[in-house]
Amino acid sequence: MSRRRVGLSRIHYEMSNKEHFREIGNNIAAVEVEQLQNQLAVFKTNLEEFAQKHQKKIRSNPAFRTQFQKMCQQIGVDPLASNKGFWADLLGFGDFYYELGIQIIEVCINSRHINGGLIAMDDLRRAVEVRRGARAQEINNDDIVQAIKNLAPLGSGFQIVEIGSQKMVQSIPREFNTDQSRILSISQLTGFTTITQVANETGWAPERIVTIMDMLLRDGLCWIDLQHSEPQYWFPTYFFSEYSKI
Amino acid sequence: MDSPTSFQFPPVYDFPPFFTRQPTLSTWQDQAKQWQTLVLNYCRHQRQFRLTLSEAANSELFNNTAIGRKLPLAAIHEVIQLMVDQGRAEWLDDKKTSRNQCLIYWHSPEEWADLIYQWIQDRALNNSVLTLYELTHDDLSQGAEFHGMDALMLRRVLSTLVSKGKAQVFHNDEAANEAGVKFF
Numbered sequence: 324m325s326r327r328r329v330g331l332s333r334i335h336y337e338m339s340n341k342e343h344f345r346e347i348g349n350n351i352a353a354v355e356v357e358q359l360q361n362q363l364a365v366f367k368t369n370l371e372e373f374a375q376k377h378q379k380k381i382r383s384n385p386a387f388r389t390q391f392q393k394m395c396q397q398i399g400v401d402p403l404a405s406n407k408g409f410w411a412d413l414l415g416f417g418d419f420y421y422e423l424g425i426q427i428i429e430v431c432i433n434s435r436h437i438n439g440g441l442i443a444m445d446d447l448r449r450a451v452e453v454r455r456g457a458r459a460q461e462i463n464n465d466d467i468v469q470a471i472k473n474l475a476p477l478g479s480g481f482q483i484v485e486i487g488s489q490k491m492v493q494s495i496p497r498e499f500n501t502d503q504s505r506i507l508s509i510s511q512l513t514g515f516t517t518i519t520q521v522a523n524e525t526g527w528a529p530e531r532i533v534t535i536m537d538m539l540l541r542d543g544l545c546w547i548d549l550q551h552s553e554p555q556y557w558f559p560t561y562f563f564s565e566y567s568k569i
Numbered sequence: 570m571d572s573p574t575s576f577q578f579p580p581v582y583d584f585p586p587f588f589t590r591q592p593t594l595s596t597w598q599d600q601a602k603q604w605q606t607l608v609l610n611y612c613r614h615q616r617q618f619r620l621t622l623s624e625a626a627n628s629e630l631f632n633n634t635a636i637g638r639k640l641p642l643a644a645i646h647e648v649i650q651l652m653v654d655q656g657r658a659e660w661l662d663d664k665k666t667s668r669n670q671c672l673i674y675w676h677s678p679e680e681w682a683d684l685i686y687q688w689i690q691d692r693a694l695n696n697s698v699l700t701l702y703e704l705t706h707d708d709l710s711q712g713a714e715f716h717g718m719d720a721l722m723l724r725r726v727l728s729t730l731v732s733k734g735k736a737q738v739f740h741n742d743e744a745a746n747e748a749g750v751k752f753f
Contacts, residue, residue, distance in 0.1 A: 546596060
């Protein structure tokens, strides 16, 4: 029969137990980490094999590329992290988005004098596609988004904003307040609006609307047409959707 | 050269506010630039060397009947003045207040001079005397870009050649039409 340990002896006993447990715990943790690392290594290898196998498809099919991107992000592999290394070599991603970024900048800057630095995502993509030529890899809007994200560290100030039902790209650093966004969204369907129309849809006082309109005029985002019974405010970014010649 | 095809207006020609002078300076600068390009391209296509603004204001160039918009005369004046500043037009009225006519240089006088001189060279017409009328309005130059050139513009163009010693103009005070030119 064992007798209860008391006093110092008990303390010693408990301490050695604790150490023992900690040791076991550490061992288990180490094993788990090792297993995890093995699993991750296997997974990476599989992913690499997958990428190698579907290399063509990833390069040529925008929808597939987007999915692949998402998958990589979820497991913390960033194929865009650098221009060098396995991923970039295999998929040419670094160059791909770098090149796309340059083309986006070109289209945005060259069309700025027309649209005031605000362009619909679809129009931008089409203009970029024209610029890239018929033989270039196909691109979709997700690629545009990714390329713009990659431009952020360069301080490009390019931003994607949601106006009404459309995604648009802002190439001039500025924030639309809610009033401006509202008016941009009201004008989206017809390409223009009037003080009366905005007043009817928002219930705002005419003074408030005139102030916002003046801001939009000053920013080069809209043009005024005085040859109508009521002045019309036209938004070139909605009117001109073809930028193929710039 | 005298193609009957109608002029292809740019997309901005259908943008209603293009016919209202924009209050924002940078927008107006861009708008005025687009008007200048349009005027030059239009005149070149129509082979119009001279514009009378009061008339042009009602022509299709400045008056888009399809959308019911026309550029006001004051804005037309501003556009032409900008063209004058860049050597792309020349006022023909001395008085600032009543300016209504101008020459439109879709080629600069120097470019026209080179074109005409080259044309003479190609036909080995150096050293023969041609009347100014013959040079620009006779069958001889049919098909050349300078065919039909405004007489006053032709004088300006030839004077650049004279100053380079490449031509000599013989004036006829009694009949301006019969003035002659000889190229060297």
